[in-house]
Ligand SMILES: O=C(O)CCC(=O)C(=O)O
């Protein structure tokens with residue numbers, strides 16, 4: 428199917444709101460049929476890979492369901508711990524890479540249509556209008572699944588040479604409560620929480636890079652997984668230094 432942007436988005440109002448804070452939640456991004464198709468595809472997908480950078484360990488492993496596809500690697504997963512004393516970015520979450528060279532996505536479902544949607548002339552024009560930034564040329568993407576205990580610690584998304592102008596997160600969990608953790612948290616200069624975006628179905632979070640942010644740990648008691656499509660809106664041209 429062809430995924431579609433909702434026709435109900437008020438681009439001028441969104442652009443004004445984005446300009447005020449350089450970050451924004453955009454509810455109702457896709458039309459209902461598209462959002463439903465992507466959500467179902469994410470719910471039934473069963474070939475996630477767990478991605479870990481924690482306490483100096485760095486690995487990515489295929490899963491079957493929620494356990495290591497290779498049984499002798501399960502101990503790696505069980506032993507993965509984020510070092511709370513380290514100021515470095517660390518993470519544990521599941522990924523389905525959609526646009527990374529070398530990872531061919533072979534599942535022909537609605538999620539595999541997402542990169543074409545995000546790189547359609549319509550979507551690129553939309554994010555250019557919301558940000559007021561015509562340097563946006565393309566979007567990369569991965570699907571992510573944060574299970575209870577998963578987290579991504581503070582970081583700014585700066586990656587030299589990747590020309591990341593804006594980060595985006597399209598949350599696809601149908602219902603989520605702040606109690607369950609997993610919020611996209613923005614920090615101010617003193618390390619206080621300036622904003623926390625609670626995952627919300629078919630809502631696009633977009634913010635300018637660089638900005639200190641994190642995904643709070645999904646609570647041990649969260650009754651479901653936090654599902655999203657995430658990546659960056661990038662330029663083909665160098666964008667200069669990002670502090
Ligand atoms: O999933 C999110 O809300 C944000 C993810 C993120 O910050 C990242 O992948 O760099």
Ligand SMILES: [Fe+2]
Nearest residue numbers: 582583584594
């Ligand atoms: Fe990030």
